[in-house]
Amino acid sequence: xxxxxxxxxxxxxxxxxxxxxxxxxxxxxxxxxxxxxxxxxxxxxxxxxxxxxxxxxxxxxxxxxxxxxxxxxxxxxxxxxxxxxxxxxxxxxxxxxxxxxxxxxxxxxxxxxxxxxxxxxxxxxxxxxxxxxxxxxxxxxxxxxxxxxxxxxxxxxxxxxxxxxxxxxxxxxxxxxxxxxxxxxxxxxxxxxxxxxxxxxxxxxxxxxxxxxxxxxxxxxxxxxxxxxxxxxxxxxxxxxxxxxxxxxxxxxxxxxxxxxxxxxxxxxxxxxxxxxxxxxxxxxxxx
Amino acid sequence: xxxxxxxxxxxxxxxxxxxxxxxxxxxxxxxxxxxxxxxxxxxxxxxxxxxxxxxxxxxxxxxxxxxxxxxxxxxxxxxxxxxxxxxxxxxxxxxxxxxxxxxxxxxxxxxxxxxxxxxxxxxxxxxxxxxxxxxxxxxxxxxxxxxxxxxxxxxxxxxxxxxxxxxxxxxxxxxxxxxxxxxxxxxxxxxxxxxxxxxxxxxxxxxxxxxxxxxxxxxxxxxxxxxxxxxxxx
Amino acid sequence: xxxxxxxxxxxxxxxxxxxxxxxxxxxxxxxxxxxxxxxxxxxxxxxxxxxxxxxxxxxxxxxxxxxxxxxxxxxxxxxxxxxxxxxxxxxxxxxxxxxxxxxxxxxxxxxxxxxxxxxxxxxxxxxxxxxxxxxxxxxxxxxxxxxxxxxxxxxxxxxxxxxxxxxxxxxxxxxxxxxxxxxxxxxxxxxxxxxxxxxxxxxxxxxxxxxxxxxxxxxxxxxxxxxxxxxxxxxxxxxxxxxxxxxxxxxxxxxxxxxxxxxxxxxxxxxxxxxxxxxxxxxxxxxxxxxxxxxxxxxxxxxxxxxxxxxxxxxxxxxxxxxxxxxxxxxxxxxxxxxxxxxxxxxxxxxxxxxxxxxxxxxxxxxxx
Ligand SMILES: Nc1ncnc2c1ncn2[C@@H]1O[C@H](COP(=O)(O)OP(=O)(O)OP(=O)(O)O)[C@@H](O)[C@H]1O
Ligand SMILES: [Mg+2]
Numbered sequence: 001x002x003x004x005x006x007x008x009x010x011x012x013x014x015x016x017x018x019x020x021x022x023x024x025x026x027x028x029x030x031x032x033x034x035x036x037x038x039x040x041x042x043x044x045x046x047x048x049x050x051x052x053x054x055x056x057x058x059x060x061x062x063x064x065x066x067x068x069x070x071x072x073x074x075x076x077x078x079x080x081x082x083x084x085x086x087x088x089x090x091x092x093x094x095x096x097x098x099x100x101x102x103x104x105x106x107x108x109x110x111x112x113x114x115x116x117x118x119x120x121x122x123x124x125x126x127x128x129x130x131x132x133x134x135x136x137x138x139x140x141x142x143x144x145x146x147x148x149x150x151x152x153x154x155x156x157x158x159x160x161x162x163x164x165x166x167x168x169x170x171x172x173x174x175x176x177x178x179x180x181x182x183x184x185x186x187x188x189x190x191x192x193x194x195x196x197x198x199x200x201x202x203x204x205x206x207x208x209x210x211x212x213x214x215x216x217x218x219x220x221x222x223x224x225x226x227x228x229x230x231x232x233x234x235x236x237x238x239x240x241x242x243x244x245x246x247x248x249x250x251x252x253x254x255x256x257x258x259x260x261x262x263x264x265x266x267x268x269x270x271x272x273x274x275x276x277x278x279x280x281x282x283x284x285x286x287x288x
Numbered sequence: 289x290x291x292x293x294x295x296x297x298x299x300x301x302x303x304x305x306x307x308x309x310x311x312x313x314x315x316x317x318x319x320x321x322x323x324x325x326x327x328x329x330x331x332x333x334x335x336x337x338x339x340x341x342x343x344x345x346x347x348x349x350x351x352x353x354x355x356x357x358x359x360x361x362x363x364x365x366x367x368x369x370x371x372x373x374x375x376x377x378x379x380x381x382x383x384x385x386x387x388x389x390x391x392x393x394x395x396x397x398x399x400x401x402x403x404x405x406x407x408x409x410x411x412x413x414x415x416x417x418x419x420x421x422x423x424x425x426x427x428x429x430x431x432x433x434x435x436x437x438x439x440x441x442x443x444x445x446x447x448x449x450x451x452x453x454x455x456x457x458x459x460x461x462x463x464x465x466x467x468x469x470x471x472x473x474x475x476x477x478x479x480x481x482x483x484x485x486x487x488x489x490x491x492x493x494x495x496x497x498x499x500x501x502x503x504x505x506x507x508x509x510x511x512x513x514x515x516x517x518x519x520x521x522x
Numbered sequence: 523x524x525x526x527x528x529x530x531x532x533x534x535x536x537x538x539x540x541x542x543x544x545x546x547x548x549x550x551x552x553x554x555x556x557x558x559x560x561x562x563x564x565x566x567x568x569x570x571x572x573x574x575x576x577x578x579x580x581x582x583x584x585x586x587x588x589x590x591x592x593x594x595x596x597x598x599x600x601x602x603x604x605x606x607x608x609x610x611x612x613x614x615x616x617x618x619x620x621x622x623x624x625x626x627x628x629x630x631x632x633x634x635x636x637x638x639x640x641x642x643x644x645x646x647x648x649x650x651x652x653x654x655x656x657x658x659x660x661x662x663x664x665x666x667x668x669x670x671x672x673x674x675x676x677x678x679x680x681x682x683x684x685x686x687x688x689x690x691x692x693x694x695x696x697x698x699x700x701x702x703x704x705x706x707x708x709x710x711x712x713x714x715x716x717x718x719x720x721x722x723x724x725x726x727x728x729x730x731x732x733x734x735x736x737x738x739x740x741x742x743x744x745x746x747x748x749x750x751x752x753x754x755x756x757x758x759x760x761x762x763x764x765x766x767x768x769x770x771x772x773x774x775x776x777x778x779x780x781x782x783x784x785x786x787x788x789x790x791x792x793x794x795x796x797x798x799x800x801x802x803x804x805x806x807x808x809x810x811x812x813x814x815x816x817x818x819x820x821x822x823x824x825x826x827x828x829x830x831x832x833x834x835x836x837x838x839x840x841x842x843x844x845x846x847x848x849x850x851x852x853x854x855x856x857x858x859x860x861x862x863x864x865x866x867x868x869x870x871x872x873x874x875x876x877x878x879x880x881x882x883x884x885x886x887x888x889x890x891x
Pocket of ligand 1: 300301303305323324325326327328329330331332371
């Protein structure tokens with residue numbers, strides 16, 4: 001029993017990371033039609049920015065700075081690199097591919113290729129006893145952050161003007177423009193939001209794994225991609241459900257099966273979902 | 289003339305769809321844009337709006353329109369009611385309308401006067417509305433803001449005869465305040481609303497003049513539109 | 523997904539693309555047709571040259587170091603063109619090509635090093651296995667299209683990467699990679715003095731890919747594939763199944779990748795997880811786009827140059843300031859610039875320079891090379 005609880009909470013912690021990365025990716029893809037390979041870069045940028053000041057500033061200001069830097073990076077990437085290629089989706093994907101390669105190399109040249117120890121606040125290292133299981137507190141930090149982000153995103157999408165524009169734009173971009181709305185401002189906004197959430201994920205992942213490295217973003221990104229596709233492109237709640245499914249499946253199968261079987265089963269899940277419901281769990285038809 | 293189109297040319301997916309369309313839209317009344325299926329009526333409207341790349345000359349309210357962003361043209365008073373309505377299916381009726389608002393005092397009075405139904409259904413998802421109700425939302429969206437010209441694409445397509453009549457009545461009321469460029473296959477509706485008419489054929493303007501003249505000439509109607517004057521949409 | 527701005531024909535492609543063959547072969551035209559053969563000839567005899575090109579290569583051309591570097595470039599030129607069969611021709615943006623390269627490399631490596639198989643049967647079996655793998659996974663992945671297809675191929679390849687890294691049963695050597703045991707290899711591929719044979723092997727691989735892909739370009743299949751890329755409906759109207767055609771292209775590309783992977787393992791003497799990573803696929807995309815996706819020679823040139831720069835920059839790394847010491851920074855930045863300023867890749871640059879070249883040429887004399 002205690003093993004199951006520990007595995008479940010660890011799986012949910014992983015799911016929280018996936019969700020933080022995938023929700024931004026999903027919104028960016030759903031609205032702007034851009035498959036953003038540079039999303040992993042936002043994650044690493046946020047993590048390194050926080051790491052740089054965490055010694056001198058303390059945890060909370062460092063987190064805020066990391067998130068702000070990642071959000072700014074996201075917005076700048078949209079304004080400078082993506083926007084000039086408006087509607088040329090293949091070229092946009094290619095640019096993000098180039099950016100992901102060059103960006104990681106840039107981080108490497110500044111901070112080195114090796115992993116850095118990421119400091120975690122003392123309370124994050126404590127353990128909590130739940131149903132006989134000794135659960136590290138950082139799991140709750142991850143899960144709590146993800147739930148807050150989910151609620152915040154849903155409230156933003158439902159109750160604000162920009163949220164309305166984003167929901168409408170995910171359905172039909174052209175029609176939003178035809179109502180006199182400059183939908184590209186919403187693009188910049190979702191890139192900034194996606195960057196912020198990825199940056200947060202990078203910092204939390206740094207605490208969770210106790211280390212950061214330039215390539216960390218890229219490896220998490222692939223599972224986030226899978227979550228986005230399973231959840232349905234453009235759907236935040238779909239991404240949440242898919243993240244939970246993927247995180248739990250991966251954790252349990254990795255523990256009870258052979259090493260790596262969890263990762264393989266996630267891909268099998270992806271294949272199954274795509275064959276049964278090509279649009280993903282939450283419906284928006286995957287645009288060609 | 290609120291809209292002047294000259295030598296408008298559009299290529300899409302390797303085919304030359306519009307090859308020098310030219311016509312004007314008067315400051316008042318309804319100008320009908322006619323032609324067989326697939327001749328390029330929708331493409332003409334989309335080109336005016338800047339949704340498809342086009343060459344040639346388009347003057348909206350005396351200013352060049354080609355090359356300007358769609359949302360800017362719309363803000364300058366170019367309202368668009370697209371073919372197949374394009375309401376946002378996942379948003380409620382109220383949200384669809386709220387999204388369209390861009391002036392401090394939107395004309396909800398007019399909208400609910402024309403479509404009392406929409407007030408009742410404010411909380412319903414637009415995707416679950418009937419075709420006629422969706423058309424009401426699509427028209428209501430543009431009426432909330434002041435317009436200099438409306439582009440309306442096949443508003444009666446796929447609607448029951450009684451609903452067609454209702455939509456035509458609404459358009460007639462609207463036309464009293466703002467000019468409309470109307471794409472319409474139902475010639476009875478055209479006869480009721482249109483003062484002027486333009487017919488496209490093979491990517492070009494094949495006929496322009498008074499709508500009454502076109503419709504009273506059975507031969508011209510048949511050769512240009514492929515239908516008898518009494519027929520509606522096949 | 524349409525690669526809209528990629529020109530389907532470049533000047534180099536025009537002789538084959540204009541199907542009613544040009545009435546008279548002008549001297550420059552014949553020259554252009556002979557140029558690849560001449561280039562091949564030069565490449566074949568190059569190992570006998572002791573020419574030194576300081577700055578470009580460290581040793582003389584026939585030194586093992588230079589030949590090895592060139593061999594890697596040739597392998598990547600072939601891999602890039604094989605990938606371009608998918609991307610540039612059929613318009614399929616696969617993010618999982620590395621899987622088939624890795625299947626070829628690890629297949630040969632494992633069978634030779636662990637099981638002591640002889641080389642040639644191993645290569646045949648491995649390439650066949652890569653083809654079967656591509657057929658199975660392609661059959662699933664091609665049920666989707668557009669971005670979803672990219673994602674599915676990426677995910678499949680990721681499984682390969684994970685499995686290789688986990689070192690199941692001690693087969694793959696995990697993160698360290700698996701050196702190719704020279705005991706099982708024919709003598710001509712072992713030892714530093716025999717680097718030249720590896721060079722020729724890489725050249726042979728590239729030739730096979732070029733001949734295969736160019737034959738497909740010229741065959742009805744090639745035109746159907748580009749038709750598919752531009753407008754799937756048009757092909758469906760012709761009564762052909764887009765699904766089967768795409769699967770055929772996918773399997774062909776996978777087979778060529780498997781062959782390339784096998785060649786790569788021989789050239790570099792082993793396999794490492796890097797060749798199974800999504801980064802390898804991304805670099806194949808970069809090569810194809812840099813050179814000019816969908817053109818006859820674009821991917822070949824792009825792959826060769828990319829591999830050259832990658833290796834040279836890595837070697838110069840320490841001496842360059844800041845991020846310029848990172849090959850991927852330079853290549854990624856170049857790539858982004860290319861997407862903006864040379865959307866057709868190097869191939870389009872050469873066509874843009876064509877008027878200039880024509881103006882500079884005094885008269886159409888059959889000048890010697
Ligand atoms: N994006 C596109 N790519 C390629 N061809 C297109 C595209 N959009 C429209 N077309 C073609 O352009 C032509 C004109 O289309 P358009 O929708 O403007 O016709 P229409 O006159 O509005 O027809 P209908 O009366 O059926 O609404 C059609 O043949 C259509 O197939
Ligand atoms: Mg139409």
